[in-house]
Amino acid sequence: MAELSYRDAVIRGISQEMRRDKDVVLIGEDIGKAGGVFKATVGLYEEFGPLRVRDTPISEQAILGAAMGAAMTGLKPIAELMFAEFAAVCFDFIANEIPKQRYMTNGQLGCPLVIRFGNGGGVRFGAQHSQSIENWCMMIPGLKIVAPSSPVDIIGLMAAAVRSPDPVMFFEHKALYATKGEVPDGEIVDVLGKAKIVRPGKDCTIVALAMMVHRALGAADILARDHGIDAEVVDVRSLVPLDTQCILGSVVKTGRLFTVEENPRLCGWGAEIVSIVADEVFWDLDGPIVRITTPHIPLPAADNLEDMALPSVARIVERVSKVMNGSRA
Amino acid sequence: MAELSYRDAVIRGISQEMRRDKDVVLIGEDIGKAGGVFKATVGLYEEFGPLRVRDTPISEQAILGAAMGAAMTGLKPIAELMFAEFAAVCFDFIANEIPKQRYMTNGQLGCPLVIRFGNGGGVRFGAQHSQSIENWCMMIPGLKIVAPSSPVDIIGLMAAAVRSPDPVMFFEHKALYATKGEVPDGEIVDVLGKAKIVRPGKDCTIVALAMMVHRALGAADILARDHGIDAEVVDVRSLVPLDTQCILGSVVKTGRLFTVEENPRLCGWGAEIVSIVADEVFWDLDGPIVRITTPHIPLPAADNLEDMALPSVARIVERVSKVMNGSRA
Amino acid sequence: MTADTTASRGFAANDDIGQAARLELYRLQVEIRDCEKRAYDLFLQNLVKGTSHLSLGQEAIAAGFAAAMGPSDKSFCTYRGHAHTLARGVPMEKVLGELMLRDNGLMRGKGGSMHLTSAEHNVLGSYAIIGAHLCIACGSAWRAQYQGATDVTVCFFGDGTTNIGAFHEALNFAVIWKLPVVFVCENNLYMEYTPISEVTAVPHPAADRSSAYGLPRILIDGNDADEVLRTARTAYSLARAGGGPSLIECLTYRHSGHSRADPGKYRPPGELEKWLERDPLKIYRARMAEFGVSPDAIAAIEVESKRKVEEATSLCKAAPPASESLLTSDVYADGGWAWRN
């Protein structure tokens, strides 16, 4: 057991898999000699050498295309896209090529690869470097999608992603890189598709992802202390496959659902979960389902404005307590 | 009043606006001399000439970039992207550039432009030429999004889109191009953000878009005739702005909501509507909210498989009748 | 039109390709021609659904590049990929079956004509969104390089494709990593309906860009299968020897419209006729005469080709439609489509 940063967990997760399997290779911009723009690949070039850790030109289409072609023919590439929204310059590969290859070829060819994204806000980088774009991928059939909230999850889910025969979109949260957590020694391997109840509770369910898990937990403490509301917090961890058993189970127990989403509101993963709940356990609901999201706006650069935009502990507390009180009245 | 095809309505809608305003210009691949791959720009090159109707190379990034730069500086470009999912090769412009320009510049610059997409399935073109991708845009703050279901709506919403000072994503449905409808003579100008109750009813609300409106209407007839269910059908028409007043009003009246979506399931616009309803009019609901969508799979090419994949009249009837009966039991 | 070679790399030296190769090239061209014509007939009978893109007139390119490949070499094609797929030895039945979206098709009707793929034959897909597969081909070549394998990856695309960003990224990438990949531009003078010359800054959309990647300029007659074969062999050898990628522009012409929907009205009068004079099969028949190939050998190939087409056609007509059980299969590697538990 040791304390490790989320950033170092990325490094450990990748190196664990690269040591295990020499077909695992890493590509991306500045990931090699420089150790990555987020410093989340430091030391890998030194350990695994220039053939397995390859710096590329600014050519995201070539990066994902190369990863795809290599995956189709036997390698297990991990491609870094740096800031998540750079996905837009190579979205053809994410939306049209990689996820459809297995289906269109009737199972002849697959794309076992991992794409890493520096996702999310809170770092004052403005509208084009702060977005939460996991939903851009969730919309697309054929992808698997994880977004870990802690160092130990980073390692275990990285292993699961690399070992998956399917393409996995791996969302690292930029504002979490410096955060720390306890991590057991030795190999860590998790599974895709399992949510985690990170705080049990009985009055309502709060479903969150990545950085928002920490805020939901912070809010749950205050809700318990100041409002007498015992919230259960679910860390979704994996959007596809989605652990609907865990989520539906929690909602059936508490009767109330809130989602906390960093993404701009429209068509977020929270809406999908709401639609599943409103269909499948409607009769177990004790009141409205409420989503707490970033407003549907581009993100502002200014620190004070960005703090207002992203769901905060205070906003979660306020919203949950108001709605819960309303429903009891 | 004359009968016009959906395809000819596109032509009439564009030419109405090009006659009115010489800053309206058209660009895209094969749209000029050849009249467009969907033949939806036939005659415009002849009427407005090569300076206003410009054929481009296969360079979607340049097409949208040029449209954006021209819009920022005074023109009103209409860009055609041909098959909707080609949006993926120029998604940076749709997701990161065009929609954020006004916000990031604090209102200094806007992008009044229209992007036309040949959207949707039913034409046996397979996984990369049949997708419904309006949700790719709905997720992105700063865009406006329309998807007309009839010739008259095509003309009126095209006029509204061209006259809008905001970027409008204009989704034409490939399988509707050959369909016909009555269209009044003279100028037609609609407004963005208004849904339409295309069939009033009292038992449940079915919300649909584009081609699915026709299927929902077909299903409503059968539901009335064979199942005694009087469904109200709402044609959303505009995803952003979203006419929540119309939708919420209908749901409050009927107490039940179904969405019929051609998109693959996850994070579709239907989920967003469900989440609004489940929050704001929860207490008016008489039973579960159910989404009828294409399964979350890439689209198959084979005609019989594609017909199974897209929501059909039969599937809508079956699902709505089962759920409605269930809720009464 | 002759090869514009870079002597130092010895592209398309003028040696005779030999009798066996000659017969093979003819066989491939005839079979592609016959099968494509049959595909066209099947459209007219409404038995081919969706869209379809024929290579009538471009057969020499498919034949020449495929004939020079070894079985482990990889092909990446476009939607206009029937010819390249057949040239690798994929049975006509599988190709026509997919065009007809039947259960006997290459992908059992799930992919359709634009996505012909036969992993077994190392036809690693046909791609329908312009540009992407040039980058994907780089990945296949990267794998070969990384694993020390000796296969070459060959990537076919059209003239119009040279104007999209992915072309540029793939070429630069292949060169800096010295990848064993051969990029083949089939310049048939048109994108869908627009002449390539109206939308391209240079006269030769691929060849005139080679210097931007430090590559030699290679422009060949794509209607002469021998020239194609020789060029292919040289490029493959170079790639196998670690010499990196090649970019080859082949001049050609498609006899039919862009796709099923296109009557080809945008062509200036006389253009098609001029190119029919340069029909690759016509050229090749003359070549065979020149080299004294026996009429019997030629006839045998032609008869066998027709037989294959007829056989494939009846098998396809008899084949059932796509199996409904496949609707949700193979989205993920576990065979299913479960996005939730």
Next chain:
Amino acid sequence: MTADTTASRGFAANDDIGQAARLELYRLQVEIRDCEKRAYDLFLQNLVKGTSHLSLGQEAIAAGFAAAMGPSDKSFCTYRGHAHTLARGVPMEKVLGELMLRDNGLMRGKGGSMHLTSAEHNVLGSYAIIGAHLCIACGSAWRAQYQGATDVTVCFFGDGTTNIGAFHEALNFAVIWKLPVVFVCENNLYMEYTPISEVTAVPHPAADRSSAYGLPRILIDGNDADEVLRTARTAYSLARAGGGPSLIECLTYRHSGHSRADPGKYRPPGELEKWLERDPLKIYRARMAEFGVSPDAIAAIEVESKRKVEEATSLCKAAPPASESLLTSDVYADGGWAWRN
């Protein structure tokens, strides 16, 4: 390093630029240098939030291209755009205010340092995702051409940007439409941390690609403001005369790291020192001495620059943070953000 010109197009002829232009070029370079240095100090004081990309060492390019512009000409910059923004006459207060994300910033803190935009000065934005703005600049030039306006659009970008697809699409597009746009590649030898030479197929990432678009090869010393100015004037005249686009590669070097976060450790020893010898300000001071500019005139510029920086700094330090009322403003043209009724 001298201009590699195409005589027929008369790029960068060697005439003296004249005393007024000389003083103006010096003023611009000094003011950019002083303001950028102040930006750096403000980082260190933690008053600049988020990221920031300085142009220390690249001032001659910004000065030369801006000095040759008329007020209606349009500039499109990257995240490394402070210099180009200042060079168009945008007050330092507005630039530093935006870096500090204060209410007095150019976009009142909503955009941040990577998106400096001043429509009033025809600085039509700074773009932070590589490549896009080359295409957007084409649109601005297309508008000028369509409306018969005489303004030129100038688009700045780095060496690393030449390897992304949008570069290729924009260049081809600009040439075939003969657009009045000037593409300026500031080759500072690095992308973020990776040397451009390690990831590019040709030695000169822009100049060696010009022939792929039928353009002349233009490679200039980007640290010599006079050479830059002359080149800019020639390219602008060509564009205004309907002669179409130019692609100009300027050799330069950034003295500081890529961004705020970068200490620049990847540089080989001695490289920075070598380039400091070629510091554009040093070169320019020598040039002024050569042309006999009076020490007083030089001092006046330097004093005024320092004064402006101090004044801007105090205004910014005193400025309030971004106004909360702006959080949801200007998403749409009606001033608001309503996505529903």
